[in-house]
Amino acid sequence: MTRHAHVIGAGLAGLAAALDLVEAGCRVTIHEASAKAGGRCRSYHDAVLDRRIDNGNHLILSGNRAVLSHARRIGATDRLDTLPEAAFPFVDLENGQRWTVRVPRTPLAAMRSDARPPGVTPTAALAGVAGLLVARQDRTVAEAVRDRGPMWQSFWSPMSTAVLNMAPERGSAALLRAALVRSFFRGAAACRPVLAPEGLGSALIDPALDHLRARGVALNLRASLAGLVLTDGRAEGLVFADGLRVALGQEDAVVLAVPPAALADLLPNLPRPAPGPAILNAHFRVDRDLAMDAPPLLGLLSSNAQWVFRRGDVLSVTVSAAEDTPVWPMERDEALGVLWREVARALDLGSAAPLARRLLRERAATFDQSPEGASRRPAVGTAWRNVALAGDHVRTGLPATLEGAVISGRRAARHLLRA
Secondary structure: OOOEEEEEOOEHHHHHHHHHHHHOOOEEEEEOOOOOOEOOOOEEEEOOOOEEEEOOOOOEEOOOHHHHHHHHHOOOHHHOEEOOOOEEEEEEOOOOOEEEEEOOOOHHHHHOHHHOOOOOOHHHHHHHHHHHHHOOOOOEHHHHOOOOOHHHHHHHHHHHHHHHOOOOOOOEHHHHHHHHHOOHHHOHHHOOEEEOOOOHHHHHHHHHHHHHHOOOOEEEOOOOEEEEEEEOOEEEEEEEOOOOEEEOOOOOEEEEOOOHHHHHHHOOOOOOOOEOOOEEEEEEEOOHHHHHOOOOEEEEEOOOOOEEEEEOOEEEEEEOOHHHOOOOOOOHHHHHHHHHHHHHHHOOOOOOOOOEEEEEEEOOOOEOOOHHHHHOOOOOEOOOOOEEEOOOOOOOOOOOOHHHHHHHHHHHHHHHHHO
16 A cells, blocks of 8 residues: 655645655645645735735745755746855945955855955954854854954844844854855855745745645645544544544654644644744835845844845845844834835935835744754654654754755655655
């Protein structure tokens, strides 16, 4: 009999697992609790903006091999656009200073002045890198990088907040190191920004669903798993919130690609990281001519937001570790006003006003990426031999990223196939 694999969760991790399982000859069914697939990598048409937007801004780099491999296998490479240069423009809103960091081709070329923020000496840059490289697993970024000069203000602090969704005083040095080792430390070839002109859902989710449906994979939406029947070291059945019960055969398997909060209800004794901070995203539709003058990506310092993304005529900002910023407790219109003024100053838009605007708050947007939180990440394999875990919160060594999600899904499938 063909093994039947049930994938719980149709986010990027669940879809990556389903692809490997169906290609290995398994019969696969995906169960998704919400009305749409995609998880935190979903695109949708927003009625206020009258544009298709992502439910979260994610930066993909050319060194994200797992994500790019995922795009290739589902025939979606034409839906991604890799920029020709590993260049990152920045502006400091406090003093108006602007610069562009150009990631060098080799580590030795990092001594070039345009490979560092202004005012940063090669010695200071290397000292911070050295501290991060040798930091123990229980160290925060602030404990690993001791210098508090220009490099701290213009790189380490904002980078930690953007990558880990945590201030450097809380974020794990090991997780930040893992992200940088796969990108900036590999040079320019791994650091070119990769954009999704039609949205991440259109590039990474929709083609995957088409690919899976063509191979007979069933997708059940609004199918919330309420419990597992666990006996004798394996899962014997699935119990859904609507009362449906699914018995599992001896060769059947389950991938739990669900958030940590849902995992707590299904496997209550399993170690897991606590929820992390919120992320706030603001989207502004502007006159197309204004938008075309903006770079695809702009880093912000001395501001609430860390990045401005441009897609079409929509300018989007991301505020990581949002609860620590002044805009978090503000009412919607006030927060949008503050963030728009930052965008206008960053892009020299003068008195221009947005044509439409949208504010999205995502609570617990990532898992707790402190050293303690990272130590509580569960492994892909579980005590039940036919149950595996997937999601960016499992133990991949990477932060909560799209790259980590894809890797976790493929590892979950590999674990079950070997078992």
